[in-house]
Amino acid sequence: MSGKQIEIYEFGEFRLDVGEHRLDRLTGDSDGSLPEKAFQTLVTLLRNSGTLLTKEQLLTTIWPDTVVEENNLGKAVHAIRNFLGPGSQGIIQTVPKHGYRFVGDVRKIEINEDSRGTSASASNPSRPFPNSPAYDLYVRGKVKAGSENIEDTENAIKVLEAAIAIDPFFAPAYAQLARAFNTRAFKFSAGPLRKLLHENAEVAVEKALALDPDLAEGHFARGLILWTNTKGFPHEQAIRAYKRSLSLDPNSDETHHQLSMVYAHIGLLEGAHDEIGRALELNPNNTMARFRIGVYFAYQAKFDEAMAVFKTIPQDVSPMLVSRSTAELLIQTGHLSD
Template identity: 50%
Template sequence: VLIYEMIAGRIPFAGDSVSETFANMINAEPQPLSRFASNVPNELQRIVAKMLRKTKDERYQTMRDLLTDLKNLNEGLSFAEKLERTASPEAENATAIPQATPGDANKETAETQRSFSQKIKNRKWVVALTVFAALIAGAIVFYQNWNLNQPPSVQDLYLQGRFYAVRENRADNDRAIQMLEQAVALDPNHALAHAELARAYGTRYFQFEPHQKQWEEKSHVELEKAFALAPDLPEAHEVRGFLLWMPANRFPHEQAIGAYRRALVLNPNLDEPHQQLGKIYLHIGLLEEALTEFRKSLELNPGNTMARYRIGIVLIHQGKYEEALRSLKSTPPDINPAIVGRDTVWLLISLDRREEAAELLAELIEKNPIDEGGQFASFKALLSALAGNAEQAEREIRDALEKGKGFGHFHHAAYIIACAYAALNKPEEAMRFLQMAAEDGYPCYPLFERDANLDSIRQNPKFQSFLSAQKRQWEYYKSLPQL
């Protein structure tokens, strides 16, 4: 509108009244610039007409596109002007009639004046376009610098927080909480940010600080805020499933599955509910169903690295060790270095590569001396038991138990401790920790049924009774209609 008015001396949709002007803006096309100004370059008329198109997709999509066309036009006019200036007088007179009449002289004078006038007008267009293009370029630079210096928007904070929230390592959890707390402070009505902050708080409680009840309380408060703002928000139902599936709730598998299924009914294109469903199916022994969910998650979002990682874990549970090793090697370890490292150690032990497992375990402990959940201590105990060092294994089991109190994934450590006791030929202790793992969120019948680490207790009547009960429960899970 501005450039049209600069050239034509009037706005493009002017009417005799305000209502007529508005009607013209909606229904009428602007008059051609050539009607109000002479010698307007055709290309400039095209550019202005494109800027005033009523259909958004027909207009310039970015300021850079407009600037490019203006620069091209400006260069074309400048080039034409240079050609005129460099044309020699001899060349102009080469075809002139040697003896001109007075009338011819007057005609030549008029043509010369018109040519000079045209050159002046062209030069004015060059100057005007140069100025206008410079203004556009300056506006772009100003906007870019202004945008870089602005604090991130609420939506940016939410998206960045969500990226870090699903990665399940402490550093990223810290970043997620910081960004999402900023987001809800700036916009208390941002339901998605509240839901994602609930997840971040829940991860802090489940993975890193299980004795700090404040994180559990905060997670539920944020989730309730999300539901109050948007009762049918799919992401809120997804986070509800995540918060349900906790040790404090005794891992209610069916209720958590229901929450994730509800999220997918509301939005079938979400990838994370599939990943979370696969995680639950893995823990209750529905291994093929878990693989299906992880693959659906990756179809929707190839960047869901937790889904990619857990495919490797399913393969371990299925005894497909070489395939599992390839899968784990393709997983970025920084998503959760402790858990990825833990499962790689387990895989190497299963492949009877105990020296490599011990070396990797030493590296992991050096990098993660806290050993959250006693995960590494439990594998140290298993390696010691397999080597026949009972006393060392017992010390490491005690260490694992001390570190694992309240830890969300301690059921995995409990299972490895059961394997260590089986290797030490202590069936009573092995059964105690097997029962603990199954009751604490890890009733994985297919693993119990085939893992060679339990072979020494397979003839034990208590183990056989335990395995029969686990099979019945597994068959019940397979029959659930929501699967």
């Protein structure tokens, strides 16, 4: 069984136990309980004590994949202040037009009760040690899931399922499995099989985030699943998922790349260029991100620049997609014989 991470915060006359979902007075007196979203808001503020969290950051964290009004956040903060009472009103600072900051003194207590002693780590019990069999399979599966051809995708599913069979508490393996299922469904299947694979992807990503709510790979996989025809391409939810992933891992070139594609789809080309530029800055060898630059040039009727980019893409990199885009560009520029 996986080691249990105990995360407790003490501030003022209160103690908050994240795992037990309790907020109690140190005196032992009870004032009832906080509403769920108010509790999550307080946990997020405590984890980032002293740091200004914007309204967008809090909305993305507390209401992932859901579009809600800002006043829901205000109601959550109001509920926290009411629960804490008059003596604690100043510990959550409102920064007008920006967000909130927890400014009280906080004592964080972390205890790792590792009952397995094999794959749990002190910092995150859902991640095996790098020399474990599950971790080795996870890395192999992650590489194959990223290549996005049918053979590698099917192999990714097999090795990631094997990793989870060894360690059913390994959150990143579930996240990569969700990605592989989603790729298999979106690019290489149709009909009932596509529906089943999408369901498998959604189950896997929910398991990943249940094990580790702050797993960047999990939120990235959720964004991929949302941005499909099966889900109806809900751009606001997909953007929230990718931004949440980037808040946890800002150096993921693939997440910047995928966010760029969503921006481009809804006509935000400036944002799309910014994100794809960041992706290439982080990883100049991201060939598909470079290809995307050509696509954006074509959107802007900069056909010569687009063709120059397409010619730099190796023939073995997503040949169908690159060939189709090149053909469309030749048609647009009147080079039908080419």
